[in-house]
Amino acid sequence: MTAEWWFKPSSEGSGLLWDWCGAPPPVYSLAPVRRTRSSEHNRHIPVTAFSTTTGGHLALESGLEHDLVRRLDRLSSVTWLVAQPVELRWTEPRKFRHVPDLLSTDAGGAVTLWDVRNPRRLDEKFTLQSDKTRSACAAVGWRYEVFTGLGEVERLNLLWLHGYRRRPSWQGGIEEAILATAAGRCVVLDDLFALDDGSGQAKSAVWHLVWNGTLQVDLESKLTGRTSVRITGDGTDG
Incomplete structure (x- = not known):
């Protein structure tokens, strides 16, 4: 054997x-x-x-x-x-x-x-x-x-986040504000998206931080503006 x-x-x-x-x-x-x-x-x-x-x-x-x-x-x-x-x-x-x-x-x-x-x-x-x-x-x-596979919701969420794997060139300019906001109590994604000035840069930075694990959300549930988010310190970016 x-x-x-x-x-x-x-x-x-x-x-x-x-x-x-x-x-x-x-x-x-x-x-x-x-x-x-x-x-x-x-x-x-x-x-x-x-x-x-x-x-x-x-x-x-x-x-x-x-x-x-x-x-x-x-x-x-x-x-x-x-x-x-x-x-x-x-x-x-x-x-x-x-x-x-x-x-x-x-x-x-x-x-x-x-x-x-x-x-x-x-x-x-x-x-x-x-x-x-x-x-x-x-x-x-x-x-x-x-x-044996992912649940349908988790699979769709990972497909969405897959588009935000690359660290945006502007990440450093907005990340501190995102993390400071996420450090509050009862924070949801809409609270972080509110930091965006209309350019979409803050939103893409938020999604990158969700992808790399710095921001934790429940990937087995549908992601909406009311999705709870917290800092985990499990990011992959140096």
């Missing part, structure tokens, strides 16, 4: 069997172990997504994977992401291979492998695959999670 771990330590290299003797794999330089592609026999719809965490593009295999990346990419606790990061191989009791969909690292050094699966496809085969992967991760001190 012991798994073999096959990585690509760089985009120029080939697959390498990692023996875990002495050191973990170089997660910050890993390349995908396979190329994403679509075909008449492949139900995946490849997606190329830019990641603010890595500063580059991730080749994803589905929109559901993109949903997961949108959730993780805005968190300051997430320090790295790799798509199709490893191929796990088993030879007993029968030959079996699996490529998890995503790898993430956090500020504490923890590594998580993610499998993405539509809830309608959580079948017996996937359960076996998931159990094997979870056991393999536990054996090397990594975490394992299964992502």
Whole structure:
């Protein structure tokens, strides 16, 4: 039942069997172990997504994977992401291979492998695959999670905030006033939007601070002017 771990330590290299003797794999330089592609026999719809965490593009295999990346990419606790990061191989009791969909690292050094699966496809085969992967991760001190999607409201909110990932050039000129207002009691988004002079700059700055986590709102509820907001100190901007 012991798994073999096959990585690509760089985009120029080939697959390498990692023996875990002495050191973990170089997660910050890993390349995908396979190329994403679509075909008449492949139900995946490849997606190329830019990641603010890595500063580059991730080749994803589905929109559901993109949903997961949108959730993780805005968190300051997430320090790295790799798509199709490893191929796990088993030879007993029968030959079996699996490529998890995503790898993430956090500020504490923890590594998580993610499998993405539509809830309608959580079948017996996937359960076996998931159990094997979870056991393999536990054996090397990594975490394992299964992502089955976002609620409709949270997904739409993240799609909206996705347009405000880049820090506006004018952010520094208005951010102090936004945070000072947000530090009050019972603050709602309309209180922050009232700082706008009609140019839209303050509003876009507010949305950027919501995206990066400096301002916290309930993303599982519809965002309106009456949405409560508070400072969390969980921003990603330096």
